[in-house]
Amino acid sequence: MKLFLANIQEVQFEHMSLISPERAERALRYRLPADRKRCIAGGLLLRRFLGDAEVFTDEFGKPRTRGGVCFNLSHSGDWALLAINDREVGCDIEQHQYIDALRIGKTVFTAREREELRAAPDRLGMFYQLWTKKEALLKCMGEGFRRAAKSVDVCGGSFEENGDIFYLKTAAFADYTVSVCVKNASADFEFEFFEIPPLR
Numbered sequence: 001m002k003l004f005l006a007n008i009q010e011v012q013f014e015h016m017s018l019i020s021p022e023r024a025e026r027a028l029r030y031r032l033p034a035d036r037k038r039c040i041a042g043g044l045l046l047r048r049f050l051g052d053a054e055v056f057t058d059e060f061g062k063p064r065t066r067g068g069v070c071f072n073l074s075h076s077g078d079w080a081l082l083a084i085n086d087r088e089v090g091c092d093i094e095q096h097q098y099i100d101a102l103r104i105g106k107t108v109f110t111a112r113e114r115e116e117l118r119a120a121p122d123r124l125g126m127f128y129q130l131w132t133k134k135e136a137l138l139k140c141m142g143e144g145f146r147r148a149a150k151s152v153d154v155c156g157g158s159f160e161e162n163g164d165i166f167y168l169k170t171a172a173f174a175d176y177t178v179s180v181c182v183k184n185a186s187a188d189f190e191f192e193f194f195e196i197p198p199l200r
Helices: 013-018 021-028 033-050 101-108 111-119 123-140
Strands: 002-007 055-057 063-065 070-076 079-085 089-095 158-161 164-173 176-183 190-194
Touching (some): 002 033, 013 021, 063 070, 070 123, 079 089, 089 123, 111 123, 123 176
Parallel strands (some): 002 190, 070 089
Antiparallel strands (some): 002 079, 055 063, 070 079, 089 176
């Protein structure tokens, strides 16, 4: 499985002409230019790697394609991230910010996750590993944070529920952490950097 990354610094307002009307309308609703760029970058990734596949949102708010291709989008800081797979997939990217990892961890992490966080030499790095794995898992399950974050434990490389196994994988680059979750299949991945197309 490949993860496609696009840097939003190359995105221009005029790139909206290259994305779907629905995505362009969503981009216009963002007030901050950086948020608008992230939305446009996500649209450019979708157009490049899903083509004209019809995208819709299911009853849980998870975007899907009618052709059966599974995908998930995430963005943070300067990067937009797209994961595509033939199985249910969830992904998350987070730019590291200096936070009180233990205090925030109390509200979202299980007892075992909090213990792993306390014992970590790099608490900030561990916080983002746990956080991105948890978000990727919940997105893969189709529930997002409608489900209580503490109801799933992501200390290991997988999570089992109702006969399904959700496999998790994490990587870091620069000051970002990326996690991917795949249902009933390996979550191994490679990064591929996508260049924003130049405007003519």
